Amino acid sequence: MAEILADPALWLPLTFAGLMGLSILIYVVLDGFDLGVGLLFPFADEAEKDRMVASIGPFWDANETWLVMAVGLLLVAFPVAHGAILTALYLPVAVMLVGLILRGVAFEFRVKAPLRYKRGWDFAFFLGSALTSLSQGFMLGMYIMGLDATSATLAFSAVTAVFLTVGYSFIGAAWLIGKTEGALQDKAVEWARGGIWGLLLGIGAISVASPLVSPRIFERWFSWPEILWLSPLPILSAALLLALWGALRRLPSADDRGAWVPFSCGTGLFVLAFFGMAYSFYPYVVPEQLTIFEAASAPESLMIILVGAIVVMPMIAAYTVLAYVVFRGKATDLRYD
Amino acid sequence: MxxxxxxxxxxxxxxxxxxxxxxxxxxxxxxxxxxxxxxxxxxxxxxxxxxxxxxxxxxxxxxxxxxxxxxxxxxxxxxxxxxxxxxxxxxxxxxxxxxxxxxxxxxxxxxxxxxxxxxxxxxxxxxxxxxxxxxxxxxxxxxxxxxxxxxxxxxxxxxxxxxxxxxxxxxxxxxxxxxxxxxxxxxxxxxxxxxxxxxxxxxxxxxxxxxxxxxxxxxxxxxxxxxxxxxxxxxxxxxINTLEHQPAKVAAMEGHWEQYPEGEGVPLVLFALPNAETRDNDYEVKIPHLGSLVLTHSWDGTIPALDEFVAEDGTVTHPPVAPVxxxxxxxxxxxxxxxxxxxxxxxxxxxxxxxxxxxxxxxxxxxxxxxxxxxxxxxxxxxxxxxxxxxxxxxxxxxxxxxxxxxxxxxxxxxxxxxxxxxxxxxxxxxxxxxxxxxxxxxxxxxxxxxxLPTRGGTADPVERAVETAARPAARPGATTPAE
Known part of the structure; x- marks a missing residue:
């Protein structure tokens, strides 16, 4: 530990890998529920759609900024990896970008264009959310498979695409349970109940596939004593799934008690799955090819960014909290006045 | 391509x-x-x-x-x-x-x-x-x-x-x-x-x-x-800052292919069709000395010409002229x-x-x-x-x-x-x-x-929606905007 701290060429890449991982995790949870709400659009009627958008309206832009942060950190801290990963994922990245564009503009256009076009923009909102989720899931699969395009890896990636999309829908439904009431909340509970199976299968599939693909990952998980201190990960996941199951059976409750339990448990599952993956891939930033130490920028450049990050991060945290406090409680119609 | x-x-x-x-x-x-x-x-x-x-x-x-x-x-x-x-x-x-x-x-x-x-x-x-x-x-x-x-x-x-x-x-x-x-x-x-x-x-x-x-x-x-x-x-x-640091760009902006004789300064080309083949302007309309005046703030100051950015072996290091x-x-x-x-x-x-x-x-x-x-x-x-x-x-x-x-x-x-x-x-x-x-x-x-406009919560009023989707009312000249 001491020698790591003494050498900036070691601890700076580690710190930045940590920051990047944190940004990805925050993005996946926060924009995950935004995207999930968009994915659930086809199941809602028109008034419900408005309320669903209102529940994420004040937050989505800041949530999406975590993606810019994550890819920005990859870009600035590990420039070589940024090029290698993104050229390998050229097409899914393009699909995701088109999806993000459609989703983001549909938010605005659906309430500013003449009413007769609203249906069209609602569809764009769904389509954008779906393209974004599917392509992100696909990229996750390709990344796990070592960015190697064969028919088997493409098939696996297609499966992860579907599962991440289901995962986002689940966390979106869980968000709506907390943010809405009445008939829409009832519906959201139904949606969440359906999504729980997808969540289980998705996390299961990735957990089984990763060690099978990579002997190195197999070694990391199934050797003694690692397996002992890694065991809380699957045990906690199982406990959270059980808690979710129980909460969703009781909801909706009369006094709205426990309305945030599904979202909290869902977030917990995302966090655990993320740590499992991070453990599997460390120290690689491009799987099996490039470690964070090989791909890192010059220490003096990383230092400059780190100083800025340390000063600014608490401020970002503060006004993120402010936004969530100002718009706390059940979602109401969003108005400019 | x-x-x-x-x-x-x-x-x-x-x-x-x-x-x-x-x-x-x-x-x-x-x-x-x-x-x-x-x-x-x-x-x-x-x-x-x-x-x-x-x-x-x-x-x-x-x-x-x-x-x-x-x-x-x-x-x-x-x-x-x-x-x-x-x-x-x-x-x-x-x-x-x-x-x-x-x-x-x-x-x-x-x-x-x-x-x-x-x-x-x-x-x-x-x-x-x-x-x-x-x-x-x-x-x-x-x-x-x-x-x-x-x-x-x-x-x-x-x-x-x-x-x-x-x-x-x-x-x-x-x-x-x-x-x-x-x-x-x-x-x-x-x-x-x-x-x-x-x-x-x-x-x-x-x-x-x-x-x-x-x-x-x-x-x-x-x-x-x-x-x-x-x-x-x-x-x-x-x-003027660009002229100092990226003279080739300014030469392209001005359509200034070759240097004029001493004392003639640089004209301001109002309009022309820059021709990369002949390395000259077709149909040029120019005002003498005005280019010098604008860029060097003097009557017969000169600026580098595009020809100065062509190496001996013919390699061109200036930008394409016409789009600029x-x-x-x-x-x-x-x-x-x-x-x-x-x-x-x-x-x-x-x-x-x-x-x-x-x-x-x-x-x-x-x-x-x-x-x-x-x-x-x-x-x-x-x-x-x-x-x-x-x-x-x-x-x-x-x-x-x-x-x-x-x-x-x-x-x-x-x-x-x-x-x-x-x-x-x-x-x-x-x-x-x-x-x-x-x-x-x-x-x-x-x-x-x-x-x-529909708010983000939507206009919940069904009557308003019906009006909205029905034929638009004719424009009323002089109508005022009530506060929303």
């Missing part, structure tokens, strides 16, 4: 589409703050009406700016990996500071600015408006620092072909940064001035006689009239039209009195001036794009002047793959640009006719 050209067209299309929207939001944020402060100071509700109308335009423009900006942060990696691999140690921290200090600030307070008016205390709403405006400007600062550094790199050294930062103050305050930043901020101000004047004139023509529209039309016209001479001055200084030459002229011509219109409008308002004898009344403006403002509503976009094409094409063949060429940075992605994504992006951008302009016009129309 090869990967390099397709990738350039793709990035050019993305960045052109992107810049349309920050150009609006950078200055519109400050204008909204001004409206809010006027409302706080006077209690006159017309300022709040103006705020509510223009905050919608801001929200729409902001969303388009955000999503098109994300596209670019990914394309650095998908199409131009050589850029970050070579200059990442400089570009990285600058981009990181943009995200850390600007993006989160804007995004964090945008929700409060848009939807918080009745949820937070008045001062916090005003403060949120300020922070969003400040954030957009800060974002412009960082990105223009990086862009300027690509034109006039400083404060670095090359080690094993990779750029390493040696002096961050020199990097940030690189030679062209102050001029470029000021030029762009003023361009944003002018774009917004003419957009506000144009949309307000449109509402007036639609029959909107509300005091808020009169106030914003007057505001836009005066803002344009004040900023345009400053912009012409700053543009001239920027040009034409886009520069389009920018200048648009600026002149802005000067003419805004000064005419201000002069008319200052000299004539309105129906009730009021000074500075927009009623004093004849209809043709209103039509001219409508026609010029998006003139800022034309000038901004033309200006950026001038400077960016003028930087070719370099990506980072003297350090990295564009060809060295491109990714070896198969050309058909780039072509397919290019077509997809172009289709999306064409639809969205069209939708954006259509919605601007619709917002003006809806505000004029007192149409309640």
């Amino acid at each position: 090869d990967t390099l050209l397709l990738s350039r067209i793709q990035f050019g299309a993305n960045i052109s589409f992107h810049i349309l929207f920050p150009t609006i939001t950078i200055a519109l944020g400050w204008v909204l703050l001004w409206f809010k402060l006027r409302y706080n100071a006077t209690g006159d509700f017309k300022w709040m009406e103006a705020y509510r109308f223009w905050v919608k335009v801001f929200a729409l423009s902001f969303a388009l700016g955000v999503v098109s900006g994300i596209t670019m942060s990914f394309q650095f990696g998908t199409n131009w990996p050589g850029f970050m691999e070579t200059v990442g140690n400089v570009a990285g921290p600058l981009l990181a500071y943009e995200v850390l200090t600007a993006f989160f600030l804007e995004a964090g307070f945008l929700g409060i600015m848009l939807f918080g008016f009745s949820r937070v205390p008045g001062w916090l709403h005003t403060f949120a408006t300020f922070l969003v405006a400040f954030g957009t400007t800060l974002s412009a600062f960082w990105i223009l620092v990086l862009n300027s550094w690509m034109h006039t790199p400083a404060g670095f050294e090359l080690r094993d072909g990779v750029v390493h930062a040696t002096d961050w103050l020199e990097i940030i305050f690189n030679p062209s940064m102050p001029y470029r930043l000021l030029h762009m901020l003023l361009a944003s101000g002018l774009t917004v001035a003419f957009l506000i004047a144009g949309i307000s004139a449109l509402r007036l023509l639609f029959g909107d006689r509300s005091r808020s529209v009169a106030a914003t039309l007057r505001f836009g016209a005066v803002m344009g009239a004040v900023l345009i001479p400053v912009q012409i001055l700053v543009g001239d200084m920027h040009g 030459f034409y886009s520069f002229r389009i920018m200048v011509a648009t600026g002149m039209a802005m000067l003419l219109l805004s000064w005419t409008a201000v002069a008319l308002m200052a000299r004539r009195r309105g129906p009730e004898g009021a000074r500075w009344s927009v009623e004093a403006l004849p209809r043709w001036v209103l039509y001219a403002f409508v026609a010029m509503a998006l003139s800022g976009w034309v000038a901004v794009l033309a200006g950026w094409y001038t400077t960016e094409i003028g930087r070719q063949p370099w990506l980072v002047h003297g350090v990295l060429t564009t060809a060295q940075a491109v990714a070896e992605v198969p050309a058909p793959m780039v072509l397919s994504t290019l077509i997809a992006y172009l289709a999306v951008y064409a639809v969205l640009t069209g939708a954006y302009v259509a919605v601007l016009i619709y917002l003006a129309w809806a505000a004029t006719h007192g149409k309640p």
